[in-house]
Amino acid sequence: MLLENLNNQILKCEKCALCKTRKNVVPGEGSSKAKIMFIGEGPGKNEDEQGRPFIGAAGKLLDELIALIGLTREDIYIANVVKCRPPQNRDPLPEEVEKCRPWLDQQIEIIKPKLIVLLGRHSMDRFLPNQKISLDHGKPKRKNGQVYFPIYHPAAALYRNGLLEDLQRDFKKIPRVLEIMKKDRAVNNKEERAKQTDLGI
Numbered sequence: 001m002l003l004e005n006l007n008n009q010i011l012k013c014e015k016c017a018l019c020k021t022r023k024n025v026v027p028g029e030g031s032s033k034a035k036i037m038f039i040g041e042g043p044g045k046n047e048d049e050q051g052r053p054f055i056g057a058a059g060k061l062l063d064e065l066i067a068l069i070g071l072t073r074e075d076i077y078i079a080n081v082v083k084c085r086p087p088q089n090r091d092p093l094p095e096e097v098e099k100c101r102p103w104l105d106q107q108i109e110i111i112k113p114k115l116i117v118l119l120g121r122h123s124m125d126r127f128l129p130n131q132k133i134s135l136d137h138g139k140p141k142r143k144n145g146q147v148y149f150p151i152y153h154p155a156a157a158l159y160r161n162g163l164l165e166d167l168q169r170d171f172k173k174i175p176r177v178l179e180i181m182k183k184d185r186a187v188n189n190k191e192e193r194a195k196q197t198d199l200g201i
């Protein structure tokens with residue numbers, strides 16, 4: 001299926017109660033051929049109003065970070081764990097994450113990113129449960145053949161002192177993670193693929 005067709009289906013989704021309070025669905029944005037996919041938590045107020053991901057203050061910081069590694073939004077894909085805004089920006093409920101799970105899974109299946117950058121705790125929990133963002137940020141992990149790179153959420157770096165430096169440092173590792181992956185034959189080895197392993201950076 002084409003990403004555009006999938007996203008058109010997502011726009012009509014009424015699988016959970018968030019459809020009653022949303023203004024717009026925010027399926028995601030960027031290149032369907034992106035090597036890197038960024039996954040956030042869920043749309044906020046601005047995103048809900050415009051139907052686009054990461055366009056508020058956290059989005060501005062994300063753009064700056066992407067520029068830091070010589071890329072623009074056209075080079076990557078940005079999506080969220082849930083496609084509709086949780087009221088008052090509360091955390092998405094487990095059942096909302098579950099209902100949205102097939103949409104994000106299908107987006108990943110179509111884009112086939114080499115690297116998935118997990119923005120913040122909720123995004124990390126969705127793919128790498130039982131880890132701690134404060135301990136595991138900046139450490140790439142391979143699971144079922146997919147490489148994930150958990151980092152702090154840009155919004156957290158805006159209101160918590162010290163996190164911005166961590167976020168910038170982690171972001172700058174992304175080109176090196178991609179380089180290491182090229183040499184890491186285990187990514188294509190069946191037995192290795194089944195395990196969750198550190199990528200050693």
Ligand code: URA
Nearest residue numbers: 040041042043053054
């Ligand atoms: N925060 C997110 O996690 N996603 C957005 O799209 C915007 C802010």
